[in-house]
Amino acid sequence: MGTVFSFDLRDPVTPSVHQALKEAVAWLHHVDEVFSTYRPDSAISRLGRGEPVPERYRPEVAEVFALCEDAAGATGGWFSHTPAGRLDPSGMVKGWAIERASQMLYEAGAPNTCVNGGGDIQARGEAAPGTPWRIGIAHPTRPGELAAVVTGRDLAVATSGTAERGTHVTDPHTGEPATALASLTLTGPGLTRTDAYATAAFAMGTGARAWTEALDGYEALGITVTGEVWSTAGFPGA
DSSP: OOOOEEEESSSSHHHHHHHHHHHHHHHHHHHHHHHHOOOOOHHHHHHHHOOOHHHHHHHHHHHHHHHHHHHHHHHHTOOOOSSOOOOOOOOHHHHHHHHHHHHHHHHOOOOOOOEEETTTEEESSSHHHHBOOOEEEEEESSTTTTTEEEEEEEEEEEEEESSTOOOOOOOOEEEEBBOSEEEEEEEESSSHHHHHHHHHHHHHHHGHHHHHHHHHHHEEHHHTOOOOOEEEETTBBB
16 A cells, blocks of 8 residues: 554454454555555556456455545545546555554554554554554654644544655546645544545635544544645634
């Protein structure tokens, strides 16, 4: 998926948890094989060329496409898995894959974990008894500095921005790069939708603030290209 993943486990690593960790890593490699737009042999790249998807991958591809359609409807078309006419469900896949990996660890007996994929995070439980997770949000225009620190339990954190990959989010309505925001961080209960909604909100630009303020169960922090910082009332950061 073109990024680095890490696992932070705060519970005893029992044999079942160790096995689940191995399975979670294998799952992420599998997702990369199926959905990576960087790999010409992936199922999604083959589908984009009009080639058939192998039968064994069809249920997962169908699940992701259904989630993409749901996100497109919920965001008024600001989320799209066909930006500029090109098949690319990456805005959904990474969050979906990370949340599934987190669930594997939870079901194996690790209730206090943090799975991080390129800065998009699914945190479960606590960092320590009575201590919430603390997640730093990189400042998009000041390398080495934090824009905020998110604190909480059982939450997902997703950031869309230009800090690591430059301008890469497209306005699905115009096909032009989204340039009004430098960074948009969204918090929510699960990373699948939180990540997709963060991508959509970033594409909205100046409309992101009003949309996220009306979004039930999610909070946002936005930084414009001119340095203005705004957040929704319940954003769990400082």
